[in-house]
Amino acid sequence: MxxxxxxxxxxxxxxxxxxxxxxxxxxxxxxxxxxxxxxxxxxxxxxxxxxxxxxxxxxxxxxxxxxxxxxxxxxxxxxxxxITNPIAKHDTWAENAPDGHILNRFTEAVIDNIHQTLAQIDPASFDAACALLADPKRTVFVAGGRITRALADYFYMHLQMIRRGVTSIESRSNSWPHSLLDMQAGDVLVIFDNRRYENSTIKLAELAREQGVKIILFTDQWRSPVSRCADLCFSSRIVVPSAWDSSVVIMLLLETMIAEVQKQTWDGTRERIEALEEVFDRTRFFRKFN
CATH class of the missing domain: 1.10.10.10 (Winged helix-like DNA-binding domain superfamily/Winged helix DNA-binding domain)
Structure with missing residues (x-):
């Protein structure tokens, strides 16, 4: 259906x-x-x-x-x-597949997802999330699940280049309690959780909330149960003609947020990136064409 x-x-x-x-x-x-x-x-x-x-x-x-x-x-x-699994989602799509090439159909679905998501986003909430992430007095923790781990890693990689005090929480439930020990009231926990929500992620959010941690949630249109604990929740449309859900809209929000946090912290960010580039040069990490 x-x-x-x-x-x-x-x-x-x-x-x-x-x-x-x-x-x-x-x-x-x-x-x-x-x-x-x-x-x-x-x-x-x-x-x-x-x-x-x-x-x-x-x-x-x-x-x-x-x-x-x-x-x-x-x-x-x-x-x-x-709660639909990937096979059932594919069967539903295949039965109702419209005419036209997959490139066009998929792109149209993504564009529609972007429009509907942005219509629901509160700019004040977006600005509040950026302010929390840019605050140097707050440590930021980033957590994802089985599939959303890739989004969490992407966000962590960029954020830790922008500022100090950013920690990536491993998705294995037997490892995140160690990160929980380091969380203090006022710190920020960014969670990614889409449908087929993971129990360990929900428990992490509940325990972090008890410690006074600010929670920013990126989820889908049905909203993860983590939303009950979240201070700020960003719900994205994820449905596309595929057996899997789309991360395009969430990635759009992430990259926009990264750009804004970078802008707010630019003086310190610039020094940090310059120092990082010096390390890259000294270690010959990247190939250079002269």
């Missing part, structure tokens, strides 16, 4: 300012453990959010659904997409 153009979570976030106080309370309750939180009965959802059942009905209609059953049906489809 085709994946939805816009998730209910994204609709809630984009329409948040137009909701009443009670509806905002309900929206926060749904997003807290999204999308599972909305799959119980209407009375259970209302009770958990401490609102009335008519409030649930009104907000569901504001989101474009005729009633609560249709709202839940959409949530179930999202949950199915959230």
């Amino acid at each position: 085709p994946e939805p153009v816009e998730t209910i979570g994204e609709r809630l976030q984009s329409s948040f300012d137009a909701l009443t106080r009670a509806e905002r309370q309900l929206a926060n309750a749904i997003l807290e453990n999204y999308p599972v939180s909305g799959l119980g009965s209407i009375t259970t959802l209302a009770a958990n959010a401490k609102v009335s059942t008519p409030t649930v009905v009104r907000m569901v209609r504001k989101l474009g659904f005729p009633g609560f059953p249709q709202f839940q049906a959409a949530l179930r489809r999202e949950l199915e997409a959230k």
Whole structure:
């Protein structure tokens, strides 16, 4: 089945300012453990959010659904997409593959992902994340999972060239407790976690949060459970005509963030890069063409 153009979570976030106080309370309750939180009965959802059942009905209609059953049906489809494995994703794509070359179809999907993601990004939250990462008084820790490890490594490599005090946390769950010992209140933990969310990553976030660490999360449109612990959460669209998800939009956010942090710390960054280049020259690390 085709994946939805816009998730209910994204609709809630984009329409948040137009909701009443009670509806905002309900929206926060749904997003807290999204999308599972909305799959119980209407009375259970209302009770958990401490609102009335008519409030649930009104907000569901504001989101474009005729009633609560249709709202839940959409949530179930999202949950199915959230836990789908690569083989099932490929089969779904193959059955619905449009005409045209894969280069065009894939690129169109990526461009659509970029547009939809940027429409949801709060510039103030983006600026706040850059300010945390540029603060020399804060140590930055970077963690990824089985697939998102590559994104974490890329971000770590660039950030540690820009500033001191950046640590890469190994993805093996038996190694990150050692990094947890070094985290202090006010430090920053950057986490990458996409669907098929990893239990060890969630536990790392929970323990770091208890220590007063600021958490920046990069996740997908369904939002990792880590979002419950995160101070700042950036959700990217990742669906493309492939058995695997796309990292293009997340990479766009990362490179933009790297550019902004570099700008804010340029004086120190320049000295650091010059020193690094001197080391490269002395060790003949790179081949030079003279």
